[in-house]
Amino acid sequence: MDIPKSAEAIEKLSCVQREYLADAQDANNQEHELTLLQAIKVYPKAVGWSLILSTTLIMEGYDTKLMNSLFAQPAFQDAYGNLQADGSYEISAPWQTGLMNGSTTGQIVGLLIAGYISERFGFRKTMITALIITICFIFIQFFATGLIMLEIAQILLGIPLGMFQTVCTVYAVEVTPVCLRAYLTTYANMCWVFGQITASGVLRGVLPMPGPWAYRIPFAIQWAWPVPLIIGIYLAPESPWWLVRRNRLEEAKAAVTRLMITSNVSFDADKSVALMVITTEHEREEGAGTSYLACFKGTDLRRTIIVIACYCIQILCGNGFRNYSTYFFRQAGLPTEQSFNMSIVSYALGIVGVLLAWFMIPHIGRRTLYLWGLSWILGIFIGIGGLGIPKISTALAWGIGGLLLFSVFIYDATVGPVAYSLVSEIPSSLLRSKSVVLARIAYNILNIINNTIVPYQLNPSAWNWGAKSGFFWAGSTLLALIFTYFCIPEPKDRTTVEMDLLFERNISARKFAKTQVHVAEVI
Numbered sequence: 001m002d003i004p005k006s007a008e009a010i011e012k013l014s015c016v017q018r019e020y021l022a023d024a025q026d027a028n029n030q031e032h033e034l035t036l037l038q039a040i041k042v043y044p045k046a047v048g049w050s051l052i053l054s055t056t057l058i059m060e061g062y063d064t065k066l067m068n069s070l071f072a073q074p075a076f077q078d079a080y081g082n083l084q085a086d087g088s089y090e091i092s093a094p095w096q097t098g099l100m101n102g103s104t105t106g107q108i109v110g111l112l113i114a115g116y117i118s119e120r121f122g123f124r125k126t127m128i129t130a131l132i133i134t135i136c137f138i139f140i141q142f143f144a145t146g147l148i149m150l151e152i153a154q155i156l157l158g159i160p161l162g163m164f165q166t167v168c169t170v171y172a173v174e175v176t177p178v179c180l181r182a183y184l185t186t187y188a189n190m191c192w193v194f195g196q197i198t199a200s201g202v203l204r205g206v207l208p209m210p211g212p213w214a215y216r217i218p219f220a221i222q223w224a225w226p227v228p229l230i231i232g233i234y235l236a237p238e239s240p241w242w243l244v245r246r247n248r249l250e251e252a253k254a255a256v257t258r259l260m261i262t263s264n265v266s267f268d269a270d271k272s273v274a275l276m277v278i279t280t281e282h283e284r285e286e287g288a289g290t291s292y293l294a295c296f297k298g299t300d301l302r303r304t305i306i307v308i309a310c311y312c313i314q315i316l317c318g319n320g321f322r323n324y325s326t327y328f329f330r331q332a333g334l335p336t337e338q339s340f341n342m343s344i345v346s347y348a349l350g351i352v353g354v355l356l357a358w359f360m361i362p363h364i365g366r367r368t369l370y371l372w373g374l375s376w377i378l379g380i381f382i383g384i385g386g387l388g389i390p391k392i393s394t395a396l397a398w399g400i401g402g403l404l405l406f407s408v409f410i411y412d413a414t415v416g417p418v419a420y421s422l423v424s425e426i427p428s429s430l431l432r433s434k435s436v437v438l439a440r441i442a443y444n445i446l447n448i449i450n451n452t453i454v455p456y457q458l459n460p461s462a463w464n465w466g467a468k469s470g471f472f473w474a475g476s477t478l479l480a481l482i483f484t485y486f487c488i489p490e491p492k493d494r495t496t497v498e499m500d501l502l503f504e505r506n507i508s509a510r511k512f513a514k515t516q517v518h519v520a521e522v523i
Contacts, residue, residue, distance in 0.1 A: 023274035025519045028495055030271070031177045036362070039179050042267065046259040050172040050184045052232040053127060056164040057188050059134065059225050061195025063103065063161060065347075066218055067154070069203050071096055072339060075214035080147050084461075093455040093462045095147055100451035102151045104444045106158020107165065111444070114163040115437035119290065122242055123167045127233045130160035131226040142219045165440045169424040170433050174241040175259050178495055182361045185424050186417030190354045193412060197347035204344060207337065241429055244276040245290075252276065276429075278519070279497040283430045286504065290430050295438055299503045303426050306488055306509075307435050310422040311443040313370070313480040317377050317415055318473035320450035321457075322346075322408055342401050346408040353412030365492040365513065366418045366425075367484070373414025374481040380407045381474035388467025400467045425491040428500060486510075 040047065070076040071091050081089030091099075110130070118126040134157065141153035172184040202221055206214045237259060243252035256269040286298070295304040360369060384403050387396050427435035456462040457469040465472070489512035491499060501517040 020274040020278045021519070023268075023271040024278040024497075026268075027271040027275035028497065028519045030267075031179075031275075031495055032493065034177055034179055036179050039177050041261070043176055043180060043260045045261065046175045047180065047184065049232075049236040049259070050168075050175055051187060052229065052236060053123070053171050054168040054184070054188050054191050056127065056131070056225070056229055057168060057191035058195040058198070059222060060161045060164060061192035062199045062222065063157065063195070065196040065199035066203070067099055067103065069199060069343065070215055070218075073203060073207065073215060075206075075209065075211060079212060079215070080150070090461075093459045096455040096459075097452045098151055099147070099154055100455075101448045102154035103158040103161070104447050104451065106155040107162030108158075108441050108444050110159035110162025110164075111166055111437045111440050113159070114166045115292070115434045118163075118167055118170075118433050119242070119245070122238050123171050124233055124236060124238055126163060127167055128230055130163040131230050131233070134160045135223065135226050138219065138222050141222075142216055162440070162444075166433060166436050169420050170436055171239055173424040173432070174239040174429075175237075178493060179362070181425060182366070182421045182492075183358055185421040186354065186357055186361065188420040189357075189412065189417035190351065192416075193347050193350040193354060197344060197351065200344045200347055204337075204341065240273065241276055241280075244273065244280055245430065249273060249277070275495070275497065275519075279429055279495075279500065282497065283428045283500060286500075290434070292434050292438065295431050295435055299506070300428060300431055300435075303428065303503055304431075304435055304438060307423045307426050307439040308442045309480075309483055310419050310426070310488065311439040312446050313374070313484065314415060314419050315443060315446045315450050316476040316480040317374055317411065318381055318407070318470075318477060319411065319416070320447065320454050321469060321473050322404065322411065342405070346405050349405055349409040350412035350416075353409045353414075354417050356413045357417045360413070361418070361421070361492075365490050366422050367488055367490040367509075367513075369414045369418050370422075370484045370488060371481065373410055373418070374477055374484060376410045377407060377415070378474055378477045378481060380410065381470040381477060384467050384470030385472075385474060386470075388465070388470060392466065396467075422488065422491065425494070426489070426499065429496050489513075 144150040240252040489509040
């Protein structure tokens with residue numbers, strides 16, 4: 001509910017702010033003075049709990065890669081595909097689109113649910129509920145006897161996957177100091193890559209198997225994740241920011257204490273909670289609400305647009321094109337086994353890319369990495385499109401595959417992981433969960449369009465663009481690059497209250513990094 005803007009209410013909130021101001025300033029200064037090594041020593045528990053919650057995204061990466069790659073698996077094609085003129089079986093473009101969009105549609109539902117229940121019941125209960133639901137819905141996928149049943153399974157499984165997308169990155173930001181946030185939010189992208197490479201490895205292992213077990217075993221492996229994650233999340237502390245928003249300050253202090261080891265440096269949990277209180281109350285005083293509608297009012301409108309764009313840029317720079325790498329390699333002329341091998345190599349490069357991103361982010365910043373990454377990807381897609389102009393040959397197919405591998409590396413060293421950091425650091429604390437929900441919904445809607453377009457681009461029975469699709473994605477990448485330059489700010493080394501002040505002063509995105517603000521300005 002929005003806080004009333006009466007003089008009495010504002011005076012009351014100002015008194016609260018003055019009471020906590022000194023402690024909040026100390027906590028804010030301590031966050032800036034904390035080095036990476038000190039933060040790791042003080043916050044190892046917070047790091048561990050955040051890693052556990054983010055590990056749920058391995059399931060999302062696995063599921064996305066699994067279905068994309070099954071379209072190219074002979075056993076899956078024989079079971080669910082249509083007979084082609086050359087005697088082979090293939091899943092039609094409409095069904096490929098339907099299966100991928102089914103999961104995406106379910107994720108939109110899950111995101112909306114998570115936006116409400118995570119703020120009402122907390123992050124832990126939301127995640128545990130989603131994991132229990134996942135266990136049940138995998139049964140439908142495993143025992144699917146036809147495409148319709150498989151479509152139902154995809155929709156239902158998408159619901160908990162959507163819930164995971166919101167909670168893990170928000171939790172990472174709310175339990176760690178500024179110098180650790182970039183690492184733990186970008187770890188979400190690492191989990192995506194882990195899930196994708198796991199799916200590729202599993203599918204490569206079952207490729208020679210005949211019959212339904214070639215695709216049922218990959219479905220069954222999904223049961224390995226939920227139970228250990230449920231146990232880990234049950235033991236984790238709740239987000240202290242969420243507890244402050246619920247006015248449970250003593251519990252927030254206890255949660256902060258559980259997140260760290262205080263013997264290494266001088267630390268006061270009360271001061272950390274004071275910074276959370278003063279930030280939350282300042283946002284309320286400025287008129288920020290907690291509803292979805294509030295995301296589109298005042299300064300939060302600009303923040304919401306930026307967050308939505310940050311996620312959508314992942315699609316616009318051709319991530320969906322890369323997700324179809326195995327299918328693309330086959331259509332480009334590579335044998336099935338070589339296609340799967342190339343896919344595994346691509347995600348191994350993705351892991352290396354994320355590790356490189358962890359090294360670069362503290363020194364270069366989020367905005368600069370976005371600009372660099374999009375510039376490289378633009379050039380790569382122009383190259384892929386150019387190689388698609390001549391008649392395809394084995395040499396050209398390997399050249400296209402090599403550029404796709406390089407594209408995966410660049411993406412996972414820049415845009416891929418940095419997006420998770422940006423979308424969780426830019427919103428206000430009151431609207432962080434709902435802003436991420438709206439951004440991910442926009443991402444999924446764009447992904448539905450993407451899942452509709454890409455099969456037609458690559459399918460020989462549809463548009464049959466092949467590698468020339470690179471020109472299309474080069475154009476969308478250029479649009480993303482222009483938006484990034486003019487609109488996406490640099491949140492590096494900024495606490496939540498500092499981000500609030502920068503947006504309230506309507507600072508240009510290109511000047512965020514150099515503009516000075518102080519906690520005392522909230523009074």
